[in-house]
Amino acid sequence: MEKPVAPAPAALRARVRALGPSMTRSMQTVAEAVAADPAGCARLTVSALAARTGTSEATVVRTARLLGYPGYRDLRLALAALAAQQESGAAPAVTVDIAVDDPLADVVAKLAHEEAQTLADTAAGLDLTQLAAAVTALATARRIDVYGIGASALVGQDLAQKLLRIGLVAHAHSDPHLAVTNAVQLRPGDVAVAITHSGSTGDVIEPLRTAFERGATTVALTGRPNAPVAHYADLVLATSAARETQLRPAAMSSRTSQLLVVDCLFVGVAQQTYETAAPALAASYEALAHRHTAR
Numbered sequence: 001m002e003k004p005v006a007p008a009p010a011a012l013r014a015r016v017r018a019l020g021p022s023m024t025r026s027m028q029t030v031a032e033a034v035a036a037d038p039a040g041c042a043r044l045t046v047s048a049l050a051a052r053t054g055t056s057e058a059t060v061v062r063t064a065r066l067l068g069y070p071g072y073r074d075l076r077l078a079l080a081a082l083a084a085q086q087e088s089g090a091a092p093a094v095t096v097d098i099a100v101d102d103p104l105a106d107v108v109a110k111l112a113h114e115e116a117q118t119l120a121d122t123a124a125g126l127d128l129t130q131l132a133a134a135v136t137a138l139a140t141a142r143r144i145d146v147y148g149i150g151a152s153a154l155v156g157q158d159l160a161q162k163l164l165r166i167g168l169v170a171h172a173h174s175d176p177h178l179a180v181t182n183a184v185q186l187r188p189g190d191v192a193v194a195i196t197h198s199g200s201t202g203d204v205i206e207p208l209r210t211a212f213e214r215g216a217t218t219v220a221l222t223g224r225p226n227a228p229v230a231h232y233a234d235l236v237l238a239t240s241a242a243r244e245t246q247l248r249p250a251a252m253s254s255r256t257s258q259l260l261v262v263d264c265l266f267v268g269v270a271q272q273t274y275e276t277a278a279p280a281l282a283a284s285y286e287a288l289a290h291r292h293t294a295r
Contacts, residue, residue, distance in 0.1 A: 012034070012035065012038070012067065012078055012079070012082055013035045013082075013121060013124075014120075014121035014122065014124050014125035014238075014240045015067050015068060015125055015238075016031045016032065016034075016035040016067065017035075017121060017240055018125065018223050018224065018225065018238055018239070018240055019031070019066060019067065019224070019225065019226065020032070021224065022224055022226050022227065023063070023066065024059075026053075026054075026055045026056075026059045027055075027059055027062060027063045027066065029053045029054065029055060030049065030053050030055055030059060030060050030063040031063055031067065033049070033052065033053050034049075034075065034079055038079040038080075038082040038083045039079070039080075039083035041076075041079050042076050042077075042079035042080040042083055044076075046060050046061065046072045049072075060072060066226075098110055098111075115256055118240055118256050118257050119256065119257065119260055121240035121257070122238075122239050122240040122257040122260050122261065123260065125238050125240060126237065126238065126261065126264070127236075127237070127238065130235045130236060130237055131237060131261075131264060131265070131268070132268070133235050134219045134235045134237060134265060135265060135268035135269055135272060136272065137191050137217040137219070137235070138163065138168070138191055138265060138269045139268075139269045139272040139273050140189075141168065141169075141189065141190055141191040141217070142169070142189045142190050143169045143170075143186065143190045143191075144160070144163060144168060144169060144170035144171070144190070144191045144192075144193065145170075145171055145173060145179070145182055145183060145186060145190070145191070145192045145193070145207070145211065145216075146159050146160045146170065146171070146172040146173065146192075146193045146195065147172075147173050147174075147179045147183075147192065147193065147194045147195065147203075147204045147207045147208060148172065148174060148194070148195040148196070148204060149174060149176070149196070149201055149203050149204055151197075151254065151255050152195040152196055152197065152201075152204070152254075152255075152258065153172070153174035153195075154255065155195050155221075155255055155258040155259055155262060156172040156173075156174065156193070156195050157172045157174075158259065158262055159172070159193065159195075159262045159265065159266070160172035162262070162266040163266065163269065165280065165281055165284045166266075166269065166270055166273065166276070166277035166280045166281050167273070167276050167277060167280035168269070168273075173207070176203035176206065176207070179203070179204075179206075179207035180206055180207045180210055182207070183207040183208070183210035183211040183214065183216075184210055184214065185214075186210075186211045186214045186215075186216040187214055187215055187216065188215040188216065189216075190211070190214075190216040190217070191216060191217045191218075191219065192207065192208055192211030192212070192216045192217070192218045192219070193218075193219045193220075193221065194207070194208040194218070194219070194220045194221070194222075194229055194232075194233070195220075195221045195222075195258060196220070196221075196222055196227075196229055197222060197223040197224075197239065197254035197258070198222075198223070198224060198227065199220070199222040199223065199224035199225075199226075199227020199228060199229040199230065200224070200227050200228050200229065201229070204229065205228055205229050205232065208220065208229060208232045208233065209231075209232040211232075212232040212233075212234075217234050217235070218232055218233050218234050218235070219233060219234070219235045219236075219237065220232075220233035220235070220236050220237065221237045221239060221258055221261055221262075222236065222237075222238065222239065223238065223239045223240065223254055223257070225238045237261050239254065239257035239258050239260075239261055240257050
């Protein structure tokens with residue numbers, strides 16, 4: 001896989017949220033510091049930032065590289081740009097922590113803010129080159145298999161159903177045994193899509209690995225771009241997720257970001273296959289129209 005280009009300033013926070021769980025504790029400290037105070041950290045030398053975070057210069061440099069920047073100098077430039085963007089608009093006053101005794105109106109406001117932030121983070125961090133390649137692979141595929149477990153299975157079903165409605169052969173598999181037995185039948189020209197926020201779900205990795213070994217084009221939708229699932233993915237589409245709290249499981253926000261990527265894939269494929277997709281979509285609407293008529 002090609003080394004990704006340095007992310008845009010707006011994508012920095014998204015990458016910190018996505019990669020944080022895979023970092024060492026000291027690297028997490030550096031990443032959280034630069035995301036929380038980009039203006040302040042942009043003014044610090046590598047040694048000053050190391051002192052501020054109680055880490056080493058080597059840790060600061062490794063963190064910058066893991067976040068996608070060639071070196072600390074490039075990270076400082078991105079921090080300065082991010083600080084300038086933040087100064088141009090007011091920061092939201094809503095916090096994400098939801099208490100047991102919060103009024104319902106506050107719950108709605110906090111969830112709406114966090115969902116919006118999750119979508120913005122995902123959009124900012126999405127690699128458009130990888131996305132375009134995935135769209136082309138899906139648009140020209142002989143057959144498409146989608147793998148997901150739990151909440152990700154719902155997202156997989158959504159993707160498969162959307163692609164079916166524009167005339168593509170797509171099937172979602174949430175049963176690990178069926179997923180593997182179907183993956184064995186794939187070959188070059190087919191596409192396998194694995195959806196796993198953690199990137200380490202064995203029941204999703206196994207069929208993707210099988211598809212990869214059979215020569216199919218493999219795509220991973222994951223919140224952990226460096227997780228095991230990426231080892232068997234030709235293309236990786238990174239998603240973001242809100243911070244998990246007691247009353248907000250990670251599956252809720254990860255599904256939000258996954259659905260955004262699914263919609264991007266669907267629209268991109270529909271654009272590339274418009275001559276066949278438009279009639280197929282119209283036919284599906286017509287076939288279901290009588291079910292939406294009041295009786």
